[in-house]
Structures are given as structure tokens and as C-alpha cells.
Amino acid sequence: MTQLIWAREGRITEAMRQVAETEGYTPEEIRDKIAAGVAIIPINKGRSIPARGIGEGLKTKINANIGTSPSHFNLEEELEKLKAAVDAGADAVMDLSTGGDLKRVLQTVLNNSPIPVGTVPVYRVIGELLCQGKGTAEMTADALFGEIENQAKMGVDFVTVHCGVIQSTVKTLAGCERVMGMVSRGGAIMAEWMAIHKEENPLYAQFDRLLDMCVEYDLTLSLGDGLRPGAIHDAEDRAQLSEMMILGELAKRARKAGVQVMIEGPGHVPLHRIAGDVKTQKRLCDGAPYYVLGPLPTDVAPGYDHLVSAIGGAIAAASGVDFLCYVTPAEHLHLPSIQDVHTGVIASRIAAHIGDLEKNLPGAHDWDLNMSKARRDFDWEKMFQLAIDPELARSRRNQSEDKERDVCTMCGDMCALKSYTRATEAEEK
Amino acid sequence: MTQLIWAREGRITEAMRQVAETEGYTPEEIRDKIAAGVAIIPINKGRSIPARGIGEGLKTKINANIGTSPSHFNLEEELEKLKAAVDAGADAVMDLSTGGDLKRVLQTVLNNSPIPVGTVPVYRVIGELLCQGKGTAEMTADALFGEIENQAKMGVDFVTVHCGVIQSTVKTLAGCERVMGMVSRGGAIMAEWMAIHKEENPLYAQFDRLLDMCVEYDLTLSLGDGLRPGAIHDAEDRAQLSEMMILGELAKRARKAGVQVMIEGPGHVPLHRIAGDVKTQKRLCDGAPYYVLGPLPTDVAPGYDHLVSAIGGAIAAASGVDFLCYVTPAEHLHLPSIQDVHTGVIASRIAAHIGDLEKNLPGAHDWDLNMSKARRDFDWEKMFQLAIDPELARSRRNQSEDKERDVCTMCGDMCALKSYTRATEAEEK
Numbered sequence: 083m084t085q086l087i088w089a090r091e092g093r094i095t096e097a098m099r100q101v102a103e104t105e106g107y108t109p110e111e112i113r114d115k116i117a118a119g120v121a122i123i124p125i126n127k128g129r130s131i132p133a134r135g136i137g138e139g140l141k142t143k144i145n146a147n148i149g150t151s152p153s154h155f156n157l158e159e160e161l162e163k164l165k166a167a168v169d170a171g172a173d174a175v176m177d178l179s180t181g182g183d184l185k186r187v188l189q190t191v192l193n194n195s196p197i198p199v200g201t202v203p204v205y206r207v208i209g210e211l212l213c214q215g216k217g218t219a220e221m222t223a224d225a226l227f228g229e230i231e232n233q234a235k236m237g238v239d240f241v242t243v244h245c246g247v248i249q250s251t252v253k254t255l256a257g258c259e260r261v262m263g264m265v266s267r268g269g270a271i272m273a274e275w276m277a278i279h280k281e282e283n284p285l286y287a288q289f290d291r292l293l294d295m296c297v298e299y300d301l302t303l304s305l306g307d308g309l310r311p312g313a314i315h316d317a318e319d320r321a322q323l324s325e326m327m328i329l330g331e332l333a334k335r336a337r338k339a340g341v342q343v344m345i346e347g348p349g350h351v352p353l354h355r356i357a358g359d360v361k362t363q364k365r366l367c368d369g370a371p372y373y374v375l376g377p378l379p380t381d382v383a384p385g386y387d388h389l390v391s392a393i394g395g396a397i398a399a400a401s402g403v404d405f406l407c408y409v410t411p412a413e414h415l416h417l418p419s420i421q422d423v424h425t426g427v428i429a430s431r432i433a434a435h436i437g438d439l440e441k442n443l444p445g446a447h448d449w450d451l452n453m454s455k456a457r458r459d460f461d462w463e464k465m466f467q468l469a470i471d472p473e474l475a476r477s478r479r480n481q482s483e484d485k486e487r488d489v490c491t492m493c494g495d496m497c498a499l500k501s502y503t504r505a506t507e508a509e510e511k
Numbered sequence: 512m513t514q515l516i517w518a519r520e521g522r523i524t525e526a527m528r529q530v531a532e533t534e535g536y537t538p539e540e541i542r543d544k545i546a547a548g549v550a551i552i553p554i555n556k557g558r559s560i561p562a563r564g565i566g567e568g569l570k571t572k573i574n575a576n577i578g579t580s581p582s583h584f585n586l587e588e589e590l591e592k593l594k595a596a597v598d599a600g601a602d603a604v605m606d607l608s609t610g611g612d613l614k615r616v617l618q619t620v621l622n623n624s625p626i627p628v629g630t631v632p633v634y635r636v637i638g639e640l641l642c643q644g645k646g647t648a649e650m651t652a653d654a655l656f657g658e659i660e661n662q663a664k665m666g667v668d669f670v671t672v673h674c675g676v677i678q679s680t681v682k683t684l685a686g687c688e689r690v691m692g693m694v695s696r697g698g699a700i701m702a703e704w705m706a707i708h709k710e711e712n713p714l715y716a717q718f719d720r721l722l723d724m725c726v727e728y729d730l731t732l733s734l735g736d737g738l739r740p741g742a743i744h745d746a747e748d749r750a751q752l753s754e755m756m757i758l759g760e761l762a763k764r765a766r767k768a769g770v771q772v773m774i775e776g777p778g779h780v781p782l783h784r785i786a787g788d789v790k791t792q793k794r795l796c797d798g799a800p801y802y803v804l805g806p807l808p809t810d811v812a813p814g815y816d817h818l819v820s821a822i823g824g825a826i827a828a829a830s831g832v833d834f835l836c837y838v839t840p841a842e843h844l845h846l847p848s849i850q851d852v853h854t855g856v857i858a859s860r861i862a863a864h865i866g867d868l869e870k871n872l873p874g875a876h877d878w879d880l881n882m883s884k885a886r887r888d889f890d891w892e893k894m895f896q897l898a899i900d901p902e903l904a905r906s907r908r909n910q911s912e913d914k915e916r917d918v919c920t921m922c923g924d925m926c927a928l929k930s931y932t933r934a935t936e937a938e939e940k
Contacts, residue, residue, distance in 0.1 A: 095802070151920050151922065151923050152923040152924060152925075153912040153920050153923050154911075162807065170751065180922070180923065192708045193932075205925065209925065211591065218930065218933075221735070231629075233747040239517055252934075256935070256938070262883055262887055262889060264928075264934075265850075265928065266927055266933035267925055267926075267927045267930070269927070270930035271925075273930070273931060274619055274930045274933050276544065276934070277930065277934040277935070277937035278934075279935045291786055312883070313880070313883035314868070314883075315876075315880055315883060330692050340718060350883075352868060352869070353825060353865055353868065353869050354869055365717065379825065379868070380861065380864055380865050380879055381879040381882045381883050381886075382879055382882050382897060382898065383857075383898065384894065384898050384907075385898065385900055385903040386857060386858070386861060388818075389821050389858060390819070390861060390865075393821055393822045393825045393861075393865060400782055412907065412921075413906075413921075414886070414894075415907045415908045415911070415920060415921075415922050416907065416913070416919050416920040417911070417917060429815070429818060432618060432809065432812050432819060432937060433817060433822070435809055435811065436782055436809050436822060439743070439808070439809060440781070440782050447744075449811050450742065450743050450809055451690065453810045454691055454741070454742035454743075454744060454745075454779075455690055457741075457742075457810075457843070458690060458692070465813065465843075468811060468812050469812065469813050469814065470812045470814075470815065471815065474815075475844060477814040478814055478840075478841065478844045478845065479844045481920040482844070482846070483582040483583055483584075484582050489846040490584050490843075490846075491583045492580060492694055492846050494582050495610050495641055496634065496641065496696055498694050498696045498698070498699040498741075499610070499691070499694065500699075501693070501699035501702070501703045502699040502702050503692075504647075504694035504706075505681075505703040505705070505707075506691075506692075506706070507747040509685070
């Protein structure tokens with residue numbers, strides 16, 4: 083049984099009740115969104131964490147990618163990254179580890195995460211082959227499905243599977259004049275495997291096998307966009323759209339089987355294409371929740387891609403994106419540090435909140451209004467409490483000379499709010 | 512004589528020639544933009560710095576505000592801020608000092624700035640009154656005009672004057688249900704003065720006196736938006752629009768007198784109102800260059816307002832804004848530090864470049880394309896050179912374990928670009 087099957091049968095689960103309460107809806111409204119497939123609750127049947135909903139009419143959610151790599155592996159640091167992500171307000175975390183004892187890392191993340199955990203199972207399959215001096219050629223379909231099932235048993239809440247990287251879409255890609263080709267690790271692995279074995283992608287060819295596992299564990303599918311653009315030059319070409327059409331078909335099959343599903347999106351996208359991309363996804367995938375990485379509307383700012391991603395993410399969320407995968411300041415340079423995780427989550431939360439303002443979600447405008455009232459009243463304590471990163475706001479203010487006064491060092495006594503108050507008082511005389 | 516008068520007479524100045532060269536236009540095209548008032552070259556006739564153009568079809572420019580305050584005053588630090596702004600790529604700097612020996616600070620900034628320098632002259636008038644234990648009530652119109660003339664003589668390239676804060680617009684403001692009232696320092700000072708003296712704003716009442724000074728020194732006017740919103744709740748109300756209409760009338764009078772003029776804009780604006788605000792300004796002010804602060808599409812992120820401002824600034828620039836005033840991470844908390852100046856300029860430059868991509872300006876797309884090609888080719892040196900902040904990108908990469916390899920610590924050997932290359936090679940076999 084899955085949340086989707088229960089919803090379709092009219093039943094309201096505890097998870098739906100929790101989501102209803104945090105989002106300001108009735109349990110029936112949440113149930114109907116789940117039943118229609120426009121919202122999901124990624125929670126493995128073996129997990130006991132607070133349920134979080136992703137989808138239409140719900141608060142825009144944030145995912146933080148953590149994980150080791152072959153040249154940077156430290157389990158303690160991963161746990162600190164997990165804590166940093168949760169503390170900064172992430173709604174989900176993906177363990178994308180590719181270095182060290184991958185099963186142990188994932189088990190530790192699952193044991194310690196109070197938020198849904200996602201993975202890309204093919205990473206572990208390939209990661210272990212690489213450790214043995216082997217490569218993608220030696221991967222078998224059974225090993226891949228076996229790993230997905232293992233992870234479902236361990237309690238993983240959602241998995242990214244690159245089912246849309248198939249013979250036809252890869253051929254379409256070959257005919258596109260891309261600068262960057264493929265930039266999705268999982269997608270490129272599947273393409274390499276298919277090219278070597280001259281076979282169809284097993285995740286596509288045996289999609290029903292995947293669906294059976296998902297139903298058993300209520301494992302949510304995140305249909306990966308292996309053909310996403312890695313440069314704004316490459317955005318929204320035939321390759322990207324041909325894959326999205328396949329993902330739309332697969333999403334339909336998943337829902338029919340009772341499997342919760344969301345769709346992944348780009349990536350590098352020019353500003354004026356972001357809203358259109360979201361509308362196209364919603365159309366082609368029948369309103370399935372959209373989970374985007376970025377998007378990044380320029381390629382030239384390594385070191386600031388969290389900021390670039392917040393620009394694209396705000397517009398994406400305002401246009402209907404449901405779930406933002408964060409991008410950290412380390413993107414395009416190296417594996418993120420603990421501080422990068424914190425900064426990345428906050429940047430994405432800013433984008434998500436701007437999206438929520440535009441979606442006119444319950445409570446979104448009150449947050450800004452209350453902050454502005456606190457500002458007007460020089461109520462610094464309240465400003466800190468309301469700040470998206472209270473600790474940072476407080477510590478910055480406390481480093482300044484005017485920390486004990488009501489004004490700040492920007493204007494001191496030449497404060498506009500005070501001048502205007504005097505102006506209105508003089509006016510009334 | 513001013514650049515505008517020369518342009519209108521058909522003459523091409525050295526400044527126009529310089530702008531034409533850096534922007535990729537013919538000198539005649541630049542002259543015609545200046546003559547039409549849709550572009551300006553803020554350069555005092557007494558200054559010898561490279562000319563920079565601001566306006567339609569030209570690269571989106573960035574201003575960095577620096578300056579002392581009564582509780583934070585250090586001339587050396589101001590010079591370092593100036594250097595940080597210039598090094599990070601600012602196109603103009605405003606000395607907004609309100610603490611210490613203001614004339615000396617301004618003279619030092621002018622002597623050391625290779626980019627146009629702007630000021631808000633009323634700050635010095637009030638700053639010196641505050642030092643004498645006096646206040647706004649003691650300001651005289653003659654002192655204000657005298658200060659503007661002093662600064663024009665010193666070589667200031669552009670001044671913000673709050674000419675639109677007049678009896679009628681302040682009355683409109685009083686009827687609006689704002690949370691924040693007035694948040695413009697200069698605007699609030701004028702409102703307070705008017706309320707105390709029961710007189711019209713002298714900058715409006717004696718606007719021709721201002722224009723005469725501007726013609727003499729080719730001082731560019733930046734018509735300040737004293738009634739700009741200080742909370743997204745307050746954006747685009749009748750007060751803001753009534754002031755913009757006045758500024759449009761004054762811009763027309765300025766151009767008629769041969770004075771170069773731009774219009775200042777907000778501030779705190781919800782995402783969906785940004786594009787409309789720009790279009791309204793262009794309509795009401797006959798295409799005069801638009802110079803906005805931010806805009807900030809949410810109020811809740813003190814400590815990250817550079818990022819919030821980059822979100823709003825990218826959309827504003829994409830919608831036609833010509834000149835972005837940076838916002839630093841210190842906004843709403845304290846006076847910016849040297850590091851804040853650097854971060855603020857880079858954040859604004861990212862927004863400006865995204866705007867330039869959307870404006871489809873010469874060379875804008877090539878930058879991203881070249882970066883993506885360098886990424887595809889694992890050409891790290893070229894990536895650093897092309898990065899918007901080369902030093903940061905280089906130093907971050909150099910801190911990582913894989914700095915000597917072609918790959919990065921994010922993926923190591925599980926690199927999508929490498930997998931896809933192997934895939935295409937296998938495909939060809």
C-alpha cells in the first residue's frame with residue numbers, strides 16, 4: 083500500500099493528517115491532492131518521521147544534497163552536513179555518496195535524519211564497481227534493481243531513477259548542437275551502459291519491476307532528467323523535451339500502479355525560459371510535482387551559484403515548481419563543506435519563500451508583514467526571530483557599534499523612519 | 512555645456528566615443544541615445560575619468576554605495592571600500608558619508624575614484640547641522656543649493672535630489688496604509704523640513720536653479736524616489752506612483768534645459784510587480800534611464816539581502832532597468848564592511864549580467880558560452896579567468912583535494928562529462 087493508493091480509496095492516513103496540519107488544509111483536501119497525483123508525501127512505509135508534502139498548493143520545499151566522494155570521505159562530516167541542512171530548514175536530504183562504505187553512510191543518514199531521505203541508487207552500484215577497478219560495463223540490470231530494493235528495505239523515502247535516458251532520447255541528444263552534452267551523472271552512466279551493451283535502459287524496459295518495489299515500500303519515484311542542460315546555451319532543446327515527454331508517460335504509469343511520483347528538472351536555463359519550462363512540465367506530466375535543480379540563469383558565477391540558483395529558483399517556484407534542490411557556493415568547484423550546506427539551504431529557502439509569496443500561500447505574506455512591522459518599531463529581537471537565518475542576523479548586528487541603540491550604523495541619527503515620524507508630528511501641529 | 516546639449520547639436524564628444532567603443536556601438540548611435548535622453552554619461556566637466564554610459568541598449572551598470580556614518584568613521588577604510596568596489600567591477604560609486612569631515616571624505620573619494628562618483632548633497636547639510644547640535648529645522652534652501660554647487664565644483668558626477676517629495680505627494684502618502692512610511696533618508700529629511708516650515712520642497716520649487724548648476728558643470732541629476740516602498744506590502748501604492756509622475760515631469764524639464772537625468776526606483780517590491788514597475792517608469796519618464804535599489808522581493812532575509820536583491824535586480828534588469836544600486840549583506844543591519852562591498856558588487860553584477868543576457872546585448876551570451884566550453888574541456892585556468900570573481904573561484908578550487916586533477920571533488924571519476932564521452936565513443940563503435 084502507498085499514500086496514493088490509500089488516498090484513491092478515500093482513506094485519510096496519519097501522514098495526510100500531519101501534512102494537512104502543517105500546510106493549513108483539511109485532511110480531505112490533502113487526500114484529494116495525493117489521489118490526483120498533484121502532491122506526494124515521500125515517506126517509506128518503514129520510516130517514522132514527520133510527514134512532509136510536496137506539490138500543488140503546498141509550501142515550496144527544499145532538498146539539500148549531501149554525501150561523500152572518492153576523494154573526500156568522512157562520516158562525521160556527513161552527519162554534520164545533515165545536521166546543518168536540517169537546522170537551516172531543509173525539507174529533505176539526498177545522500178549522494180560515492181566514496182567510502184556507502185551502505186554504512188546511507189544507514190547512518192537514515193538513522194539520523196528527521197526529514198525524508200532520497201538517493202540515486204546507481205551511484206552505489208557504480209561506486210562499488212569503481213572500487214573494484216571495474217566500470218559501467220560490468221553493471222547488470224539485476225544489480226541495479228537489487229540495489230534499489232536494498233535501499234527501499236533500508237527505509238529510503240525517494241529515489242532518483244534515470245528512466246528517460248533511452249535509445250530514442252539519447253539519439254535525439256546526439257542530433258542536438260549542445261556545448262555540454264550530458265551533465266547528469268546517473269543519466270550519463272545509463273547512456274554509457276546502453277552504448278556498451280547495445281540494450282535499452284533497464285529502468286525503462288523493466289519499469290513495472292521498479293513499480294512493484296515502490297508499491298511494496300511506498301518508495302516515491304523521482305524521475306531524473308538525465309538529459310538536462312548543463313549550460314544555458316543547451317536549455318530546452320529537443321533532447322530535453324523528448325525526455326520530459328517520456329517522463330510524463332512514465333509518471334502516468336506510476337500513478338496508475340499507485341506509485342507516488344515527481345519529475346526532475348534543470349539545471350541551466352535562461353531567465354526567460356524558466357516559467358515556460360515549468361508550464362510545459364506541468365502540462366506534459368499531468369500536474370506531477372516538479373523538482374528542479376537551480377535553475378541557474380547564467381553559467382559565469384562559480385562560487386556564487388547558490389545566489390544564481392536563488393534567482394532561477396524564485397522564478398521557478400513562482401511559476402509553480404514544488405520542490406527546489408539547493409545549489410551551494412561550491413557548485414562547479416568542489417564537494418560542498420558544512421558551511422556551504424548551510425548557505426545553500428538558506429539561499430533556496432529564500433527562493434522558495436518568494437515563490438510562496440507569489441503562490442499566495444497561507445501565512446506567506448504575514449511573515450514579511452511582521453518583519454516590516456518589527457523594523458518600523460525598531461524591535462531588533464523580533465527582527466532576529468523572524469529572520470530566515472536568525473543567528474546570522476543577530477551576530478552581524480552585534481558586531482556593529484550601534485548594537486545597544488535602536489538605530490543602526492547605516493544611518494545612525496539620520497534615520498528615515500525617525501525623520502518621517504517627526505514630519506508627521508510636525509504636520510499635525 | 513553638457514553631453515546632452517552637445518549630442519542634441521549633433522556633436523560627438525570624446526566621452527561619447529569612449530562609450531561607443533566599450534559598448535559596441537558607433538559614436539553616432541551613442542550620440543543619438545544621449546540626445547534622446549534614453550542614455551546618459553554621468554561625467555562632471557571637471558573630471559578626467561573614462562566615460563561610462565547608462566541607458567537603453569547599454570550594458571546594465573552597477574553602483575556601490577560607500578561612506579561613513581556618525582558611529583563608524585575611518586577614511587582609510589572608505590578608501591579600501593572604494594578600491595573593493597572598483598576591483599569587483601562597480602561602474603559608479605556613491606559617497607553617502609554622514610560621519611566625520613564630510614568634505615574631506617568626498618574630496619578623497621573623488622581624487623581616488625576612476626569611476627563616476629555620486630552623492631546625496633542633503634546628507635552633508637544635515638550631517639553638519641547634527642554635529643552642531645542642530646537639526647533639519649535649521650536647514651535653509653540656500654544652504655542646500657550652496658552645497659550642491661560646492662559638490663558640483665568639486666567634481667561630483669551625479670547627485671540624488673529628492674525633488675518629488677512635495678506637498679501633494681506627501682499628502683498622498685499620508686492617505687496610504689503603509690507599514691513603513693518613508694524609508695528614504697533624503698526624502699524623509701525633505702518631508703520633515705516641509706512639515707516644519709510649511710513650505711514647498713525648494714528642490715522642486717526652485718528646480719530651475721538646480722538645472723542652471725547642472726548645465727554649468729554637466730552634473731547629472733538622479734531624481735530620488737523619496738516615497739519608495741520599504742516593505743513589499745507598501746509597493747506601488749498611490750504615493751509611489753504619484754511621485755513617479757512628478758519625476759517624469761521634472762525629467763522632461765531637465766532634458767529641455769540640457770541636463771542629463773535618470774530616475775531612481777525601489778526598493779521592496781513583490782516579484783510579480785517588478786517588470787510592471789519598470790515598464791511604468793519608462794512610460795511615465797519618457798524612457799529616462801532607470802536606477803533601482805534592489806529591488807528586494809522579500810523582507811525576511813536580513814544578512815542575505817544581496818542575494819534577495821540579485822533576484823529582484825535580475826528581473827528588473829531583464830525588464831529594462833539600466834542601473835542597479837547594489838545591496839550588501841549588511842543591509843538592514845549595519846554599515847557595510849569592505850568584504851560586504853565586494854560581495855554586494857559581485858551579487859549585483861550577476862543580476863546585471865542576467866539582465867544583459869535577456870537584453871541580448873553584444874557579447875553577453877559569448878561569456879556564458881565560453882565558460883561552458885571551458886567546463887566541457889576541463890580547462891580550469893580558463894574557468895577561473897572567465898569567472899565573475901576569478902580569485903574566489905580559484906581559491907575555492909585550490910582548497911579541494913582534487914585540485915591537481917582535471918575532475919573535481921564533487922564527482923571524481925564518476926564524472927558525467929567523462930561517462931558521456933565514453934558513451935558516444937562506444938556508440939560510434
